[in-house]
Amino acid sequence: MAKKTTRKKTSTKAASKKKVKAPLKMPSWTLTNQQKLVLGSFLIILGILLFISFLSFVFTGKEDQSMLQNFPERSNNYKNWASQLGAWVSELFITKGFGLPSFIFSGLCFLSGVYVTINLSKDKLRTHWIWGTLIVIWLSILLGFFTHKYDFLGGTIGFEMNTYMQDYIGKAGVVLLLLFGLMAYLAIRFKVTGESIVNSFRSAKSAIKDDLSADAEVKPEAVHIDNNHTNEAEDIKSAFDIPTEPVQPTIDKASTPPLEEKEPEPEKPSTVEVLEMEVTEKPKEESIEEPELKVEVEEYEEEQSEADNLADKLVEDFGQFDPTLELGKYQFPTLDLLKKYDNEGISIDQDELEENKNRIVETLNNYKIGITSIKATIGPTVTLYEIVPDAGVRISKIKNLEDDIALSLAALGIRIIAPIPGKGTIGIEVPNKNSTIVSMRSVIASQKFQKSTMELPIAFGKTISNETFVVDLAKMPHMLMAGATGQGKSVGLNAVLTSLLYKKHPAEVKFVLVDPKKVELTLFNKIERHYLAKLPDSEDAIITDNAKVINTLNSLCIEMDNRYEMLKNAFCRNIAEYNTKFKARKLNPNDGHAFLPYIVLVVDEFADLIMTAGKEVETPIARLAQLARAIGIHLIIATQRPSVNVITGIIKANFPARIAFRVTSKIDSRTILDGSGADQLIGRGDMLYTQGNELIRIQCAFVDTPEVEKITEFIGSQKAYPDAHLLPEYVGEDGGTNLDIDISDRDKLFREAAELIVTAQQGSASLLQRKLKLGYNRAGRIIDQLEAAGIVGNFEGSKARQVLVPDLVALDQLLENE
Numbered sequence: 102m103a104k105k106t107t108r109k110k111t112s113t114k115a116a117s118k119k120k121v122k123a124p125l126k127m128p129s130w131t132l133t134n135q136q137k138l139v140l141g142s143f144l145i146i147l148g149i150l151l152f153i154s155f156l157s158f159v160f161t162g163k164e165d166q167s168m169l170q171n172f173p174e175r176s177n178n179y180k181n182w183a184s185q186l187g188a189w190v191s192e193l194f195i196t197k198g199f200g201l202p203s204f205i206f207s208g209l210c211f212l213s214g215v216y217v218t219i220n221l222s223k224d225k226l227r228t229h230w231i232w233g234t235l236i237v238i239w240l241s242i243l244l245g246f247f248t249h250k251y252d253f254l255g256g257t258i259g260f261e262m263n264t265y266m267q268d269y270i271g272k273a274g275v276v277l278l279l280l281f282g283l284m285a286y287l288a289i290r291f292k293v294t295g296e297s298i299v300n301s302f303r304s305a306k307s308a309i310k311d312d313l314s315a316d317a318e319v320k321p322e323a324v325h326i327d328n329n330h331t332n333e334a335e336d337i338k339s340a341f342d343i344p345t346e347p348v349q350p351t352i353d354k355a356s357t358p359p360l361e362e363k364e365p366e367p368e369k370p371s372t373v374e375v376l377e378m379e380v381t382e383k384p385k386e387e388s389i390e391e392p393e394l395k396v397e398v399e400e401y402e403e404e405q406s407e408a409d410n411l412a413d414k415l416v417e418d419f420g421q422f423d424p425t426l427e428l429g430k431y432q433f434p435t436l437d438l439l440k441k442y443d444n445e446g447i448s449i450d451q452d453e454l455e456e457n458k459n460r461i462v463e464t465l466n467n468y469k470i471g472i473t474s475i476k477a478t479i480g481p482t483v484t485l486y487e488i489v490p491d492a493g494v495r496i497s498k499i500k501n502l503e504d505d506i507a508l509s510l511a512a513l514g515i516r517i518i519a520p521i522p523g524k525g526t527i528g529i530e531v532p533n534k535n536s537t538i539v540s541m542r543s544v545i546a547s548q549k550f551q552k553s554t555m556e557l558p559i560a561f562g563k564t565i566s567n568e569t570f571v572v573d574l575a576k577m578p579h580m581l582m583a584g585a586t587g588q589g590k591s592v593g594l595n596a597v598l599t600s601l602l603y604k605k606h607p608a609e610v611k612f613v614l615v616d617p618k619k620v621e622l623t624l625f626n627k628i629e630r631h632y633l634a635k636l637p638d639s640e641d642a643i644i645t646d647n648a649k650v651i652n653t654l655n656s657l658c659i660e661m662d663n664r665y666e667m668l669k670n671a672f673c674r675n676i677a678e679y680n681t682k683f684k685a686r687k688l689n690p691n692d693g694h695a696f697l698p699y700i701v702l703v704v705d706e707f708a709d710l711i712m713t714a715g716k717e718v719e720t721p722i723a724r725l726a727q728l729a730r731a732i733g734i735h736l737i738i739a740t741q742r743p744s745v746n747v748i749t750g751i752i753k754a755n756f757p758a759r760i761a762f763r764v765t766s767k768i769d770s771r772t773i774l775d776g777s778g779a780d781q782l783i784g785r786g787d788m789l790y791t792q793g794n795e796l797i798r799i800q801c802a803f804v805d806t807p808e809v810e811k812i813t814e815f816i817g818s819q820k821a822y823p824d825a826h827l828l829p830e831y832v833g834e835d836g837g838t839n840l841d842i843d844i845s846d847r848d849k850l851f852r853e854a855a856e857l858i859v860t861a862q863q864g865s866a867s868l869l870q871r872k873l874k875l876g877y878n879r880a881g882r883i884i885d886q887l888e889a890a891g892i893v894g895n896f897e898g899s900k901a902r903q904v905l906v907p908d909l910v911a912l913d914q915l916l917e918n919e
C-alpha cells in the first residue's frame with residue numbers, strides 16, 4: 102500500500118510539473134489522435150466562422166454597429182451572417198483592430214486546424230503565424246493611409262500606427278519604411294536577391310526582344326507583297342526593317358554600325374537601346390561562363406576510356422544489356438499459389454492478457470519488485486509484456502525470476518529480455534495460448550517485401566510487433582541456421598528459397614542445393630533448368646551424395662576465384678558494380694566477361710557432412726565464407742546439431758547472421774547464438790535472428806510442401822534454359838587421381854595401417870586416427886594410399902570404404918607382388 106501511495110505521489114508530482122511547464126510552451130502536440138481531431142476540427146470551424154463574420158461585416162457592419170452597444174443582450178436583429186457574436190468579433194478585429202487584413206487571421210485559424218488534424222510540422226505552422234501576423238500589421242499600416250475615408254480598411258490600429266509614424270517621419274518616410282518592409286519580407290521569406298531581380302529583368306527583356314524579332318520576321322513578308330503595289334508600303338517596310346536587323350547583330354557587335362548607317366530613322370533610338378542592353382549583358386554572361394567552362398572538364402572522363410564512348414553508343418543503339426532477355430517471357434509465380442490460412446491474423450484475448458499481466462505483477466510483487474508501468478505487444482505466437490520497474494530494482498533480480506514467472510504463468514518458453522536494448526524497459530515474452538500461423542502468402546504480399554530494393558530479399562516472417570521481417574541475404578552475407586529436429590528448419594529454408602523465387606528472375610540468382618536427407622529439397626528439381634546450378638558431369642542438380650558435395654564446394658571455390666579475376670579486370674569491387682557495368686555494355690563479353698548471377702548455396706544438415714567429410718568440407722566452406730561475399734556467392738547452412746565440433750570456430754567467425762529455432766539445451770543455444778534464448782523458444786517456427794548483438798524474435802513464415810510444389814511446378818512448366826547453370830569443372834581427388842601415388846612416397850605407417858584395416862575389415866580414416874594416434878590429414882592420406890594400392894575401395898560418402906582384401910595373407914601377397 103505504502104508503495105502505491107508513493108507511486109501516486111510521484112505521478113501527481115509529475116503531473117503538476119507538466120502543468121507548470123505547459124503554458125510556457127506552444128500548444129502541446131503530445132495529444133492523442135482523437136484529441137487532435139477534436140481540436141483540429143474546432144480550429145477549422147472557427148476559421149470558417151471568422152471568415153463568414155468578417156465577410157458579412159464588410160456589407161452589414163454599419164447596420165450592426167449601433168446595436169453592439171447592447172451586446173451581449175439577446176437579439177435576433179443582427180444582420181451579420183454569424184449574428185451577434187459575428188458582428189462583435191468583426192467589430193473587434195476589423196474596426197477596432199487591424200481592418201481588412203484581419204481576414205488573414207481567419208485563414209491562419211483554418212490552417213492551424215488542418216495542421217493539427219493531420220499532424221503536420223508545428224515549426225511550419227509557427228512560421229505561418231509569425232509571417233501572417235507581420236503581414237497583417239504591414240497591410241494594416243499601408244491601408245491606414247486610407248482609413249480616414251473607409252474606416253474598416255486598416256482598422257483603428259492601422260490608422261493610429263500610420264499617423265503616429267507620420268508624426269515622426271512624414272508620409273514619405275512611412276511609404277519608404279513600408280517599401281523596406283516589403284523588400285525585407287521578399288528577401289527573407291522568398292530568398293529574393295539583387296541578382297535574381299536583375300536576372301528576372303533580363304529574362305523579361307529577352308522575352309520581349311524575342312517577341313519583337315518574331316513579329317519582325319513575319320511582317321516583312323506581308324509587306325513585300327504590298328510593296329509591289331503601293332509606295333506607302335515601302336515606308337512601312339523600312340520601319341520594320343530596322344528592328345529585324347538588330348536581331349542578327351546579337352551575335353556580333355561589328356554588324357551594328359552599318360545598320361545605323363543604313364537607317365537613321367526616328368525609331369533608331371529604341372533599337373540602339375536594345376543593342377545597348379545586349380552589350381551590357383554579354384560581358385557578364387561571358388564572365389560567368391568562363392569559369393563554368395573551366396569546371397566542365399568532362400572531357401577528362403571522355404578521354405578516360407574509349408570503351409566508355411563505345412559502350413554509350415552500344416547502349417544508345419541496343420539499350421542496356423538485359424540478362425533476363427533469354428527468358429523474356431518468364432512469369433514470376435503468382436500469389437494465389439500460396440495458401441491462405443484460417444487462423445491468420447492476430448486475435449486479442451483480453452482475458453488472457455489481463456490474466457498474464459496480473460500474474461506477472463503478482464509474482465514480481467511476491468519478490469518485492471514494484472512496477473511503474475506495464476505494456477503488452479501482441480505478436481503471432483508470443484506476447485511481449487514490457488515493464489518498467491520501480492527505481493532501485495536490480496535488473497538481475499528480475500532476470501533470475503524467469504523460472505518463477507514461467508511457473509506462475511504455467512507456460513513454456515518464457516523469455517526475459519533485461520533490458521530491451523534501446524528502450525529502457527524489461528521485456529517478458531509469454532507464448533500465446535492460441536498461436537496464429539504466419540503464412541508465406543502474407544509476408545510475400547507485404548509492401549515491405551514487394552517494394553524492397555534489396556539484392557536478395559528474404560521475407561522470414563513476422564516480428565513480435567507483427568511487422569513483416571525482411572532481410573537482405575547479400576548483406577548478411579552468409580547464414581547459419583540451427584534447431585532441433587522438427588522445430589521448423591526445413592520450413593525456414595523453404596521460406597528463404599520461396600522469397601527469392603518470388604523476387605528474382607532465373608537469370609539473376611542460382612541455387613546450389615545440398616540435401617543429404619534426400620527428401621527435403623527434392624521438389625526444387627523441377628526448377629533445375631531455371632534456377633539451379635550444378636557440376637558439368639553430374640546428373641542431378643540437387644546434391645545428396647557427400648562425395649559430390651566436396652567437389653561442388655571446390656568447384657564453387659574455383660568459380661569464386663574466376664569471378665574475382667573478372668572483377669579485377671573490370672576494376673570493380675563487388676558483383677553489383679560489375680553487373681551494372683556489364684549491363685551498361687562497358688565490359689566486353691569477348692574478353693571473358695559475363696553477367697554474373699548470385700549463387701546461393703543451401704546445405705541442409707551440415708552436421709552430417711562435417712561428420713563424414715570433416716576438413717574436406719570445412720576448408721572450402723570457410724574459404725567461401727571468408728571471401729565470397731563480394732562476388733555474390735552466399736551460403737546458408739542448416740544443422741540439427743549445433744555442437745562445437747559441427748559449428749567450429751572458423752565457421753562461426755564467418756557466419757555473422759544466425760538463426761536459431763528451438764534447441765534442446767542452453768549449451769546448443771550458446772553455440773549458435775553466443776547466448777541463451779534458443780532453448781526457451783516454443784518450436785513450430787518460433788525463431789531468434791541475430792546479425793550482431795541484438796536478438797530478434799520472429800515467427801517464421803509457414804510454407805507447406807504442397808505450396809512449394811505448386812510454385813516449382815508453375816516455374817518448371819515455363820520455358821527454361823537448355824541446362825542448369827554449369828559450375829566450373831573440378832577434378833576431385835577421389836576420382837582416381839590418387840591411384841598413381843608413388844609407392845616410394847608411402848607413409849611409414851602404411852603397412853601397419855593396411856594390416857589394421859584388413860584385420861578390422863573396416864576402411865575408415867577414423868579407425869586409423871584412433872588406433873595409430875594419427876591426425877586427420879595423415880590418416881586421410883594413408884587411406885588414399887591404401888585405395889591406390891587396391892586395399893580399400895572408393896570413397897562412398899558417409900559409409901566406410903569397402904575393404905577389398907579379405908585377410909592378412911592376401912594382403913602380404915598383394916604387397917609383395919607390387
Ligand SMILES: Nc1ncnc2c1ncn2[C@@H]1O[C@H](COP(=O)(O)OP(=O)(O)OP(=O)(O)O)[C@@H](O)[C@H]1O
Pocket residue numbers: 538539584585586587588589590591592593741785786787800801802803804
Ligand atoms: N513457421 C511455422 N509455422 C507453423 N508450423 C510450423 C512452422 N515451421 C514448422 N512448423 C511445423 O513443424 C513441423 C516440422 O517442421 P520442419 O520439417 O521444418 O522441421 P525441421 O526442423 O526441418 O525438422 P527436421 O530437422 O527433422 O527435418 C512442420 O511440419 C510444421 O507442422
